[in-house]
Amino acid sequence: RVGRHDNFFELGGHSLLAVQLANRALDLGLKFSAVDIFQAAVLHQLASRVQIDFHCRRPGLLTVRAAGSQPPLFFVPTGYGDYSYVLTLIKEANISCPVYALPWPSFNDLCPLTLESIAAHVIASIKEIQPQGPYRLAGYSSGAILAYAIAQHLLNLNDVVSFVGFIDVTLPAAPSSISDAQAVAEVIFEPLESLDDNTFEVLEKFARQSSVPELLEKARQIGAIVPQLHFGDHALKCAYFHRALRSYRVPSLPIKIYQFYATDPSLDLPSRRGKSSVAPEASSPMRGWDRILSAAAVHTVPVPGNHVTMMSNPENRKALARMLLRALNSVAHFK
Structure with a gap:
């Protein structure tokens, strides 16, 4: 039996389960992030951080902030499937727009299973909130490439995409061949x-x-x-x-992206596979996106920390939130 004084990690919890717990709680209208679990692992401590909003759930998306004068901002999950990071980031930003997180859809219904088909499915949820552009998209880590695929699909529909924000998103030089x-x-x-x-x-x-x-x-x-x-x-x-x-062939699009890159290219944990060097594209401020876009179309914004601590460290996250807000305000005239 689990009690209010039990510790999540002492019960066998780990980072993946923290992400799953936070995401499932969001589905039920209980707002807290995986970061909150790490900072308040005991149940009664975590309870003090939970925000309850049973009316915020819409099919296909989660409302992080419901109101604002600017067009909405839509976040996609990380490559880990985590969208709870949006909560802690937006808490730090005095942002003047509605904010939504877009969970992965059920992949069982998508045929073929491509990033383009995932993007098309997600766009249906976006258009229920915002039928017309300009659209604003953002994401963190490798999963954010879905935001680029969404932008591609919206442009194909002749919609306007005014903002694409990447939080330390690397475009690999070569497609991976792993299983x-x-x-x-x-x-x-x-x-x-x-x-x-x-x-x-x-x-x-x-x-x-x-x-x-x-x-x-x-x-x-x-x-x-x-x-x-x-x-x-x-x-x-x-x-x-x-x-x-892996199968997505990234096209060149007529858009500008903001790359909020971590100034420290190292990771918190050493690679178990003995990698001693960082790929050139992962150490470049543009993170490899200048291979498909012009350098003028990639606006680089340095953020303190590495790929992990830029989001997990409170001070770094506050800096990231300020820079994100500044970038959003710079394109607000598109509304």
């Missing part, structure tokens, strides 16, 4: 603080010749994870999304 199971090992298991290097190495090797369900079963057998409701579903969604991401 779905390897993607799950990389996206879900590699960042787990509770997983020792030897156990991760076992899973990484097993992923090279296994399916996602087989990899998850192997992880359970060796004690890497405990059976969790919806863990497998979330892992499959991550795999499907990264499959779509």
Whole structure:
């Protein structure tokens, strides 16, 4: 039995479960983020941070801020499927527009499963809120490339896209050739603080010749994870999304993007795979987007911290929020 004095992490929680918990709570109108769980892991402490709004849920999106004088801002999830980061970021910004988070749709109904088909599905939810442009989109980490695909689809519909904000989003120089199971090992298991290097190495090797369900079963057998409701579903969604991401051929679009890049290219945790260097595109302020857009179309904005701490560190997050607000105000005349 779980009580008000129990600690989330002492009960076996970890970063992935924190993301799942925050996202599922948002679906129920309980507003808190994965960052809140890390900062207040005991249940009664976390309860003091929860905002309740049972009327904010709309099909296909979550209302983070309901009112404002400027056009809405729509955020997409990270490559981890996390959209709770939007809450902590927007708390720091005195933003003058409605803000919505766009969870991943059910991938079971999408055929073919491509980033373009995901974007088309998400746009239906966007247009229920805002039938006409100008549209403003943003996202954090690799999942934010979905925002670019949404912009592509909107432009194909002859809509105006006035803002695309990338929070440290790298465009890889070459498409990845890893399998779905390897993607799950990389996206879900590699960042787990509770997983020792030897156990991760076992899973990484097993992923090279296994399916996602087989990899998850192997992880359970060796004690890497405990059976969790919806863990497998979330892992499959991550795999499907990264499959779509790998197959996406990024076009050049007639838009300007804002790249809020982390000034420290390192990560908090050393790579388990022994990578000693950062890819050139990941260390460039433009993060590789100048390969498909002109340098003048990529507005770079430095943010203190690395890819993780620019969002998790309160001071860095406040700086990011200020810079995001400044960028949004600079395009407000498009409304």
